[in-house]
Amino acid sequence: MNRLIKLLLALSLLLTFVGCTPKDETVSSVVPTVDTQVDEEFSQFLDDYVIEVVSQDYLSTHVYFENPSAYGIEFTSDEVNIGEVEYTQEDKEFIEKTKEELLSFDYELLSSANQDNYDQLLYDLDLQLAYMDDDMEYLGSLFGPMSGFYSSIVTTLVDFVIRDENDLNNYIALINSLPDYLDKVIAYTDKQAKSGTLMINFDSVLEYCQNIVDDSNGTIYELLINKVDGLDIDDSSKEKYRLQIEDAYQNSFIAMYQGIITYLNDLKSRNINNELGLANLPNGKAYYELLVKDKAGKDISVEELEKMMQDLLVDNLTVMMTIMQNNPDSYENFDLNMHTSFNSYEEILAFLEDNIETNFPSVGDLNYEVAGINPLIANSGTAAYFNIPAIDQSTPKQIRVNTLDSSLDISSLSNYVTLAHEGLPGHMYQYAYNYQNRDGLFAKVNSNLAFTEGYAVYASYEALDYLNDIDSNHLALYKANEMIIYAILVLSDIGINYYGYDLEEFKEFITQAGLQLTDEGYEVQYEQLRDDPGAFIPYYAGYKQIVDLKEEAQKALGNKFDEAAFNQALLDSGNVPFMVVEKHVDNYISNNE
Numbered sequence: 001m002n003r004l005i006k007l008l009l010a011l012s013l014l015l016t017f018v019g020c021t022p023k024d025e026t027v028s029s030v031v032p033t034v035d036t037q038v039d040e041e042f043s044q045f046l047d048d049y050v051i052e053v054v055s056q057d058y059l060s061t062h063v064y065f066e067n068p069s070a071y072g073i074e075f076t077s078d079e080v081n082i083g084e085v086e087y088t089q090e091d092k093e094f095i096e097k098t099k100e101e102l103l104s105f106d107y108e109l110l111s112s113a114n115q116d117n118y119d120q121l122l123y124d125l126d127l128q129l130a131y132m133d134d135d136m137e138y139l140g141s142l143f144g145p146m147s148g149f150y151s152s153i154v155t156t157l158v159d160f161v162i163r164d165e166n167d168l169n170n171y172i173a174l175i176n177s178l179p180d181y182l183d184k185v186i187a188y189t190d191k192q193a194k195s196g197t198l199m200i201n202f203d204s205v206l207e208y209c210q211n212i213v214d215d216s217n218g219t220i221y222e223l224l225i226n227k228v229d230g231l232d233i234d235d236s237s238k239e240k241y242r243l244q245i246e247d248a249y250q251n252s253f254i255a256m257y258q259g260i261i262t263y264l265n266d267l268k269s270r271n272i273n274n275e276l277g278l279a280n281l282p283n284g285k286a287y288y289e290l291l292v293k294d295k296a297g298k299d300i301s302v303e304e305l306e307k308m309m310q311d312l313l314v315d316n317l318t319v320m321m322t323i324m325q326n327n328p329d330s331y332e333n334f335d336l337n338m339h340t341s342f343n344s345y346e347e348i349l350a351f352l353e354d355n356i357e358t359n360f361p362s363v364g365d366l367n368y369e370v371a372g373i374n375p376l377i378a379n380s381g382t383a384a385y386f387n388i389p390a391i392d393q394s395t396p397k398q399i400r401v402n403t404l405d406s407s408l409d410i411s412s413l414s415n416y417v418t419l420a421h422e423g424l425p426g427h428m429y430q431y432a433y434n435y436q437n438r439d440g441l442f443a444k445v446n447s448n449l450a451f452t453e454g455y456a457v458y459a460s461y462e463a464l465d466y467l468n469d470i471d472s473n474h475l476a477l478y479k480a481n482e483m484i485i486y487a488i489l490v491l492s493d494i495g496i497n498y499y500g501y502d503l504e505e506f507k508e509f510i511t512q513a514g515l516q517l518t519d520e521g522y523e524v525q526y527e528q529l530r531d532d533p534g535a536f537i538p539y540y541a542g543y544k545q546i547v548d549l550k551e552e553a554q555k556a557l558g559n560k561f562d563e564a565a566f567n568q569a570l571l572d573s574g575n576v577p578f579m580v581v582e583k584h585v586d587n588y589i590s591n592n593e
Helices: 012-017 036-054 056-062 089-103 112-131 150-157 165-176 178-195 202-214 219-227 235-268 283-293 302-326 328-332 345-358 411-420 425-439 441-444 449-466 470-497 505-511 520-531 536-561 563-572 577-592
Strands: 367-374 382-388 398-402
Touching: 036 056, 036 089, 036 112, 036 302, 036 411, 056 165, 056 425, 089 283, 112 150, 112 283, 112 441, 112 577, 150 165, 150 178, 150 219, 150 235, 165 178, 165 202, 165 219, 165 235, 178 235, 178 520, 202 235, 219 235, 219 449, 283 449, 283 536, 302 328, 302 470, 302 536, 328 470, 345 367, 345 398, 345 411, 345 449, 367 425, 382 411, 382 425, 398 425, 411 449, 425 441, 425 449, 449 536, 449 563, 449 577, 470 520, 505 520, 536 563, 536 577, 563 577
Parallel strands: 367 398
Antiparallel strands: 382 398
16 A cells, blocks of 8 residues: 555545534633642542552563562562453452442542543543443454554563563573463453454464464574673573473463464354454444543544544645645656665664654653564564553663565665654654653653554654655655545544455445455555454544644744744643643643733
8 A cells, every 4th residue: 555646536526425523522721719628639649550560461561560579569480471362350340449449539639630540540540440330241353463462471471571580580480371361361352253343364373373373483482582682690590481481482472372372263163253353243333432442542422433534534635735836857857765874773773762853852862772573473464563561661672673675675764763763753762752751650651642653653754854864845746645544444433443345345436435455455555454443543533633622722823933942831741631631731722922
């Protein structure tokens, strides 16, 4: 799909999609009358909530805390595991109890920061309770191509940070817990099969798992065994741990993937799989409505999301049409495969670090490392990712870049945008700013995917402005082309999972939108959207809401608008739902009018 949209095929969309935009409801901005004691009690309530949640999940503890014992969190090796698959009645009771306790605080007596925290926690708790509703049971697949456990476990093990010998013992216990986790996955998936909500791309998952099994004692084994070498322990201890990891690898890790293959082959033979989207499943449309509210970071309907993406599409078609009319030579000479002069990831990030302070607040010098994702475990749908850093982190922040053939050209403009998204001024910068400027565990640990990813998309395209040696019209066309493609993908996601498009209807929609794929390409894209419903929504619904807020601020403030101050208002919100972000932008506008 990475090709320029032909405007003549798409001009009719301008007439089709132009219409009135529904007015958004925002949280009112009132300066609170703070009761210090109540505010401190609320802060303690939030910290206690975070510690209680994290202490039930070893992996979350390991990600967010280098030294969990400083927060009263301790795990023994026999308590270490990957986690749970299903909500329990105890989980639901805990969420209900937490919500009841939250509502017992007087919102008006809290500081503005804690009012933000209150809004976010209530939003999150309500979402969790909605997912726990009986009508939503067994509608979330564990085998999605972008989010499936079978690939995320590999990434988790490969990127797992070994800080000391205790971590190494827990790491081995984590690997050994995999067969038990598979039992939980099978139990959940069997319930999906019985309830008619099974939706798995068997061929894709089986191919991935078979590649892992066929590589026994190969690439992944070496990546795991190398975890031992970084520790400052004697050689005999290292050899002991290598043997333990080898045993865990063969008898737990490989055994789990062999178990997945056996189970899925049997399940596939029963011909009970759904080949269409969520709309074809019992309660599937209601589940998709919930996904939209979750992944858009705001309580909006599917129809409102659809309108949002139609507006994004029209906005960027207008950009392309304007350039075509005003700068026809630039338009005709445009080539998507543009290149920068950079020769390494580190050079790109150093350039970005030198430039971001023109329109983003400073976070000081950041300690980071960039490494490739091994081709065996790389997902073709993932260009790169940033590992969430520990709150008390002393080790370098980690950016991982896909090393598949399509991503190998370091000088490509797409690679520059990817590094800006994951690094500076995207995720790495965003987390650094949040950790430096937000108080309390809750504000640092809790996040909202739509704002987090929407911000990173926004930041990565802001970084195009730093490239003075590339035609600005070409950069604008590149960005507009990307936005058009992803707006169409989100609209296709809605079509498949809410309106029930089959493959032929999807082809017709894509073709009418001005895109052309191969027959195989249509099928692959359809399956991705079907098997990972809503995957692109956080990125582009989040982005669209941010640019709309920016346009609102520019219109209200005119020449008083300051981009760096606006970006600071965004970042000062924290990683929160958009009702909180809107409140911060409203404050920025009112304070500068």
